[in-house]
Amino acid sequence: MEVTAGWYLALGALLFVIGASGMLLRRNALVMFMSIELMLNAVNLTFVAIGRHVGDLNGQVAVFFVMVVAAAEVVVGLAIMIAVFRRRASASVDDLAMLKG
Amino acid sequence: MTEISYLAIGPIVALTLGVVALLLVEVTWKPRTVWLGVIAGASLLGGFVLAVVQWIKASDEPDIWFRGMLALDPFAAFGAVVLTVLGAVAILVAWPLILEQGRRAAEFMALVLLALTGMVLMAAAANFIMLFLALEVASISLYVLAGFNRGSAASNEASIKYFLLGSFASAVFLYGVALSYAATGSLTLHGTAKFLADNVLLDSAALLAGIGLLIVGLAFKVSAAPFHMWAPDVYQGAASGVSGFMTAGAKVAGFAALARITVTSYGPYLSDWAPAVGVIAALSVVVGTLLAIAQSDIKRMLAYSSVAHAGFILTGLVAGVDGVPYVWFYVVTYAFQVLGAFAVVSVVSGPAASKSSLTDYAGLAQRAPVLAGSLALLMFSMGGIPLTAGFLAKLYVFREAVDAGYLWLVVVGAVASVAGLFFYLRVIVLMYMNPQSEEAAATSPDIRVSDPVRVALTGVAVVTLAFGIVPAPLLDVVTNALPF
Numbered sequence: 001m002e003v004t005a006g007w008y009l010a011l012g013a014l015l016f017v018i019g020a021s022g023m024l025l026r027r028n029a030l031v032m033f034m035s036i037e038l039m040l041n042a043v044n045l046t047f048v049a050i051g052r053h054v055g056d057l058n059g060q061v062a063v064f065f066v067m068v069v070a071a072a073e074v075v076v077g078l079a080i081m082i083a084v085f086r087r088r089a090s091a092s093v094d095d096l097a098m099l100k101g
Numbered sequence: 102m103t104e105i106s107y108l109a110i111g112p113i114v115a116l117t118l119g120v121v122a123l124l125l126v127e128v129t130w131k132p133r134t135v136w137l138g139v140i141a142g143a144s145l146l147g148g149f150v151l152a153v154v155q156w157i158k159a160s161d162e163p164d165i166w167f168r169g170m171l172a173l174d175p176f177a178a179f180g181a182v183v184l185t186v187l188g189a190v191a192i193l194v195a196w197p198l199i200l201e202q203g204r205r206a207a208e209f210m211a212l213v214l215l216a217l218t219g220m221v222l223m224a225a226a227a228n229f230i231m232l233f234l235a236l237e238v239a240s241i242s243l244y245v246l247a248g249f250n251r252g253s254a255a256s257n258e259a260s261i262k263y264f265l266l267g268s269f270a271s272a273v274f275l276y277g278v279a280l281s282y283a284a285t286g287s288l289t290l291h292g293t294a295k296f297l298a299d300n301v302l303l304d305s306a307a308l309l310a311g312i313g314l315l316i317v318g319l320a321f322k323v324s325a326a327p328f329h330m331w332a333p334d335v336y337q338g339a340a341s342g343v344s345g346f347m348t349a350g351a352k353v354a355g356f357a358a359l360a361r362i363t364v365t366s367y368g369p370y371l372s373d374w375a376p377a378v379g380v381i382a383a384l385s386v387v388v389g390t391l392l393a394i395a396q397s398d399i400k401r402m403l404a405y406s407s408v409a410h411a412g413f414i415l416t417g418l419v420a421g422v423d424g425v426p427y428v429w430f431y432v433v434t435y436a437f438q439v440l441g442a443f444a445v446v447s448v449v450s451g452p453a454a455s456k457s458s459l460t461d462y463a464g465l466a467q468r469a470p471v472l473a474g475s476l477a478l479l480m481f482s483m484g485g486i487p488l489t490a491g492f493l494a495k496l497y498v499f500r501e502a503v504d505a506g507y508l509w510l511v512v513v514g515a516v517a518s519v520a521g522l523f524f525y526l527r528v529i530v531l532m533y534m535n536p537q538s539e540e541a542a543a544t545s546p547d548i549r550v551s552d553p554v555r556v557a558l559t560g561v562a563v564v565t566l567a568f569g570i571v572p573a574p575l576l577d578v579v580t581n582a583l584p585f
Contacts, residue, residue: 046283050279062288073268080264099259
């Protein structure tokens with residue numbers, strides 16, 4: 001059986017949905033953030049598969065930009081999480097319920 | 102498709118140079134804060150002047166530069182003009198907050214300029230990856246600005262909520278880009294448009310899913326319902342001095358990006374995406390208005406009202422390219438109003454404060470007539486009372502929506518804007534007719550408006566009244582500020 005671009009797109013979609021579910025269901029800020037990274041990597045897989053399928057380099061190049069942005073997000077995200085940790089020694093987002101209404 | 106144009110990146114370069122200069126000057130000389138303000142002001146002025154030059158040149162021969170990355174058209178130039186002015190007003194409004202930051206003042210202003218760089222790019226990007234980068238530059242700077250007040254638990258909470266939901270929205274947006282790429286084989290906005298004009302898609306499912314995810318991702322950023330959950334917490338938790346900039350800047354840039362991709366790339370599919378935009382608009386208007394009525398904190402009220410306003414602005418977008426000028430009119434006038442309203446909040450409850458109860462505003466007319474007067478004018482305008490810019494903006498978007506056949510949406514919008522008057526007028530009644538309680542009067546300090554905030558508020562009030570009475574100059578400009 002030949003593995004066509006469609007398989008990669010399906011895998012990408014599956015990973016994206018797993019990431020999105022993790023984001024919506026998990027309550028630990030770090031795990032939620034990992035889920036977002038999974039979503040971004042699912043998109044990367046999709047980009048590469050399509051780029052290869054249509055013979056267009058833009059799809060491959062896009063991945064580099066996404067990885068750079070993801071790295072920048074990690075830096076800021078972890079800094080924010082550390083600021084929160086210092087205050088309450090818990091990563092659960094359920095504890096962050098001061099602002100509501 | 103030509104290569105390099107220094108004019109196309111002019112405003113971005115001016116803002117980026119400002120960021121670098123601020124940080125280098127700060128570590129080298131540690132000057133007084135006012136000199137840092139001068140640097141930021143010079144950078145914004147440079148960006149503004151270059152954006153005006155762009156506007157003059159772009160009207161003659163709009164073009165795409167850097168191999169399809171950046172557009173130099175009236176749309177991008179107008180976005181840059183508005184955003185640089187908005188940035189200057191935001192720095193004035195945040196000035197008391199900046200002075201409180203001590204040695205971190207340079208970082209603060211650098212982040213504001215960096216966010217503006219991303220926002221200007223969002224209005225100019227002609228490639229989806231470029232747009233994603235611009236979106237992230239703006240968003241990441243705003244996450245940090247939301248949590249800038251590290252010592253405050255509310256600020257921390259706002260920051261992490263904004264970060265998690267904002268990154269989620271960015272990922273959703275990016276998957277939309279990937280699906281659109283899968284359907285059309287192009288990552289440029291014009292390549293996508295050309296492919297869709299030349300080909301009939303046998304199966305448009307991937308394309309429609311892509312457009313849907315793109316719209317959802319940007320709807321998150323402009324806080325349209327049902328993707329607005331983060332907005333009240335973030336705008337309340339962030340320092341009052343900077344909430345206004347976060348609301349106004351994100352709205353202007355988000356709607357610019359949304360208008361450009363829907364109109365330029367997916368114009369032929371108007372009948373597919375416009376109903377979805379209409380539903381988001383109706384939901385935003387209803388949810389924003391109903392929840393704003395229930396609020397007892399003015400920052401949360403303004404946040405929910407910004408959700409409702411996002412709905413009104415989307416109402417103009419259902420008309421496609423015809424609605425774009427009125428989307429501009431609405432978002433520009435609203436951006437200055439919300440910036441002014443948060444400026445008043447930052448004076449009344451302190452620039453670094455998170456909470457700002459409505460009861461603090463009782464009897465404000467006696468204590469600070471200038472503040473009360475400006476806030477009353479802004480509330481009238483947001484509520485849509487005639488002779489203010491807010492009234493005309495609503496009128497225009499409603500007219501466009503009716504012309505496009507969305508009468509139901511206009512009916513929903515009109516009913517909601519009447520209901521919305523309740524919470525806008527409540528603030529005015531509190532300020533002018535309710536006296537301050539005895540105990541509050543004994544404890545509350547005198548309210549002093551610093552000069553930069555006074556200048557900003559005067560400017561905002563003049564703009565709101567001037568475009569409410571004589572809209573023609575702004576209308577002339579926005580009808581030309583179209584993406585191409």
